[in-house]
Amino acid sequence: MKAHSKRTKNIVVLDADPAILDYIYDILSDRFKVKLIADPSELERCLNSSPAPDLLLMDWNIVEGENDENALGLLARTHAHKPLLPIIMLACSADLKEVLTATQMGAVDVVLKPFRKSDIDTAVEQCLVKTGLQSVECDVDEIPLNEDTSFVRSCKRMREIESQCTLVARADIPVLVLGESGTGKEVAAMLIHKLSARSQRPFLKVNCAAMPADLLESELFGYEQGAFTGAVKSKPGKFEICNSGTILLDEIGEMPAVLQAKLLQVLQDGSFSRLGSRTTVKVDVRVIAATNIDIKAAIAQKSFREDLYYRLNGFTLKMPPLRERIEEIPILARHFMAKVAAKYECDPLPISPVLMQALSSYSWPGNLRELENTVKRYLVLANEQAIIDELSPWHQAGADSSATDPADGETSLKHLVKNLKGRAEAAAIAQQLELAGWNRKLAASELKISYKALLYKIKQYNLSPPPRKPQVTVEKASSFERVQSA
Ligand SMILES: Nc1ncnc2c1ncn2[C@@H]1O[C@H](COP(=O)(O)OP(=O)(O)O)[C@@H](O)[C@H]1O
Ligand SMILES: [Mg+2]
Numbered sequence: 001m002k003a004h005s006k007r008t009k010n011i012v013v014l015d016a017d018p019a020i021l022d023y024i025y026d027i028l029s030d031r032f033k034v035k036l037i038a039d040p041s042e043l044e045r046c047l048n049s050s051p052a053p054d055l056l057l058m059d060w061n062i063v064e065g066e067n068d069e070n071a072l073g074l075l076a077r078t079h080a081h082k083p084l085l086p087i088i089m090l091a092c093s094a095d096l097k098e099v100l101t102a103t104q105m106g107a108v109d110v111v112l113k114p115f116r117k118s119d120i121d122t123a124v125e126q127c128l129v130k131t132g133l134q135s136v137e138c139d140v141d142e143i144p145l146n147e148d149t150s151f152v153r154s155c156k157r158m159r160e161i162e163s164q165c166t167l168v169a170r171a172d173i174p175v176l177v178l179g180e181s182g183t184g185k186e187v188a189a190m191l192i193h194k195l196s197a198r199s200q201r202p203f204l205k206v207n208c209a210a211m212p213a214d215l216l217e218s219e220l221f222g223y224e225q226g227a228f229t230g231a232v233k234s235k236p237g238k239f240e241i242c243n244s245g246t247i248l249l250d251e252i253g254e255m256p257a258v259l260q261a262k263l264l265q266v267l268q269d270g271s272f273s274r275l276g277s278r279t280t281v282k283v284d285v286r287v288i289a290a291t292n293i294d295i296k297a298a299i300a301q302k303s304f305r306e307d308l309y310y311r312l313n314g315f316t317l318k319m320p321p322l323r324e325r326i327e328e329i330p331i332l333a334r335h336f337m338a339k340v341a342a343k344y345e346c347d348p349l350p351i352s353p354v355l356m357q358a359l360s361s362y363s364w365p366g367n368l369r370e371l372e373n374t375v376k377r378y379l380v381l382a383n384e385q386a387i388i389d390e391l392s393p394w395h396q397a398g399a400d401s402s403a404t405d406p407a408d409g410e411t412s413l414k415h416l417v418k419n420l421k422g423r424a425e426a427a428a429i430a431q432q433l434e435l436a437g438w439n440r441k442l443a444a445s446e447l448k449i450s451y452k453a454l455l456y457k458i459k460q461y462n463l464s465p466p467p468r469k470p471q472v473t474v475e476k477a478s479s480f481e482r483v484q485s486a
Contacts, residue, residue, distance in 0.1 A: 008033050009128060012046055015059040015090060020113075024057065027120050040074055047082055055127060057120075060091035060102075060110075072105060079106030086127045090115070096171065096315060103163040110167060126166075141331060145190045148343070152335045155325050161188065161317065168315045169195035174267060176252075176312045177290040179319030182369030185290040186248060188317055193246040198286060201245035204238050209254035217259055218275050227276025237274065239266060239283050246286045252312070253293035253304060260305045263287075267311040287312065322364040322371065329360045332368060336375040344379065346452070355384050362391040381457075382450040426461035429454070438465040 010033045013024050021036040028034050035053070037046055040062050047053060056078065062071050075087060086108045091099065099110045109123045142150040143162075153162055168175055169192045177185040186205065193203040206220060214228070222237030238247060249255070255263065266272050267287060271280045289312045298304035322329070333351055341348035351359070355378070364370055378387045429447065436442040444454040457463075 009054040010035065010051055011055045011057065011124070012037065012043075012053045013057045014038075014040060014043055014062060015057075016062055017059070020059070020090070024120060027117050028124065032124075043074070043078065044081075047078070047085070053085065055124065056085055056087045057111075057124075058087060058089055060089050060093070060098075072101065075102060075107060076105045088123050088127060096167070099167050100164065103167065104160065108163070112170075142335065143191065143194075145187065145194055148339065149187060149190060150335070150339075151184075151187055151191045152332055153328070154331050155327050157320055157325055158328065161319065162191070164315075164317055165191045166195050168192060168317070170197075171315070172196065172198075172286060173314030174287045174289070174312050175315050175317060176295075176309075177288060177317045177319065178295070179290075179292060180321050180367055181292045182367030183319035183321055184368055185292075185319055186250065188319060189246070189248040189288040189290060192288060193286075196246065196286070198245050202242050203246045203248070204242045205248040205250055206238050207250045208259075209251035213256035213258060216256070217262070220259070221262065221272050221274055223275035224277045227274070231276065234274070239272065239285055240281060242285050243283045244285070246288060249287060249289045251291060252289035253291040253295055253298050255304075257303075257305070260308050264305065264308045264311060267308075322367045326360055329371070330356055332371060333359050333375055336372045337379065340372070340376045340379050346379070349379055349382060351378075352384060355388060358388045358391045361393075381453045383453065422461070425457070426463065429457055429461065430463055433458075433463065433465075 008031075011028055012035045013021060014037050015021050015024070016038055018038065021038065025034050025036060035046060037043060047056070058071065058075065058078075060071050062074065071089070075089065078085070078087065087106060089099075089102050089107045089110045090113055091102075091110050092113045102110055108127050111119050111123045141154045142152040144150045151162070153159055165188055175189075175192060177188050179185050189205075190203060193199060206216075208216060210216075211219065218227075218231075218235070218237065220237045220239055222235050222240055223231050225231055225234045227234075249263075262272055266283070266285070269282075270284055271282050273280050295304060295309060299306045299309055322332075330351075333356065337348045337351060359371070359374070366373075374387060374391070377390075378384065381387070429443070432443045432446050433440070436446060440454055440458070441451055444451045447454065449457075
């Protein structure tokens with residue numbers, strides 16, 4: 001049972017408007033102990049009273065006493081004084097900048113006035129669930145998004161990203177997610193969708209770099225029967241399927257120019273037409289776009305439309321690379337271990353301090369995706385030393401000194417080394433299997449790897465026992481050998 005449900009929580013509401021205080025009291029008093037104050041000078045005493053408040057709702061426009069301290073000042077002071085007390089701001093303005101400032105200063109959420117009962121209910125519930133979880137299990141730092149994906153975060157920077165996602169989710173504006181490959185852009189988009197009013201509707205992803213322009217157009221906008229050769233039946237596009245949901249346009253920087261114009265139209269009024277159709281369709285889809293390219297440079301080179309950029313850029317979320325949040329590596333490594341072990345239906349392997357040290361010292365050009373793959377390899381190979389070797393500075397030096405492919409952080413030299421290593425490994429395994437007469441258990445124990453790891457390797461290198469040769473051939477061969485050795 002979660003901590004927040006064990007006793008009635010105390011909520012303090014500070015607002016100069018008695019009508020608002022009354023309204024919030026009506027909304028919350030059946031489940032919570034609610035204390036109302038209209039004068040900011042009473043706040044401090046109220047926060048220090050017993051039992052301690054569990055949550056503070058505070059008006060944005062409140063002004064305190066003689067020196068006219070504004071709400072942000074009061075917020076900063078309250079947060080410094082009671083860092084664990086969650087604070088929700090009640091604001092009239094939807095100015096995202098101000099809202100972000102508030103979250104940076106310690107507010108966990110902002111509810112816009114005029115609000116409905118459900119706005120307050122949702123904000124209070126979410127806030128108490130989050131803080132309840134935090135106080136019970138400090139290690140539980142993840143928000144499940146679907147069966148296999150969670151948003152894990154522990155450092156300050158990622159908690160800020162989470163707050164930004166929470167806020168922008170409510171604002172229902174387009175979002176541009178920037179960041180290197182593997183930093184969690186898709187995960188952030190899923191989080192925004194999950195926290196938004198659209199969460200019960202579809203979330204779809206389309207990779208704009210994965211297909212040629214005409215295919216991408218039909219994928220996004222659909223087509224009518226006969227629109228092109230092979231269009232035997234009309235088909236709705238992702239925008240129609242996703243109506244009232246959220247669409248993630250991944251690798252938006254690669255979107256062909258013709259489609260950029262069509263997308264701009266959708267962002268302006270939600271309208272477009274299917275290929276081969278003269279009628280327009282109208283949809284209500286929230287667009288989240290993601291890219292790992294330098295979009296400003298793409299605009300300068302005229303490969304990306306500036307007007308589209310401004311439309312998409314209702315809010316920009318910048319995902320930090322993993323090397324800038326190394327304090328998260330232990331929690332992420334354990335998370336990925338649990339995730340991969342569950343997927344392969346096996347027990348997770350422990351991550352020793354030595355391995356953790358190696359994981360933490362590596363630069364992770366492929367970011368979380370690379371970390372996840374490394375943990376997966378470790379689980380499958382069950383060979384800690386192999387992973388530590390792989391992460392060693394020698395390998396990193398190879399990665400740093402040759403041309404880097406930003407997509408996966410692979411390098412030609414690194415690739416070469418990997419290939420050579422792979423071939424040597426495959427040859428060694430094949431030889432051992434031959435010696436053991438393809439008794440896999442025996443071969444695994446000779447190779448000092450687990451049976452499971454061997455099975456994985458056999459599959460990976462596509463090894464198979466030699467076809468049974470007719471007896472006579474074998475004899476011939478052995479007599480030939482004897483002749484040779486004689
Ligand atoms: N904050 C996070 N918590 C847990 N897993 C994450 C997080 N961010 C990314 N991942 C995982 O890392 C991998 C890469 O994330 P993804 O969102 O696809 O990156 P990007 O879209 O930036 O290339 C995925 O398997 C994803 O589930
Ligand atoms: Mg991606």
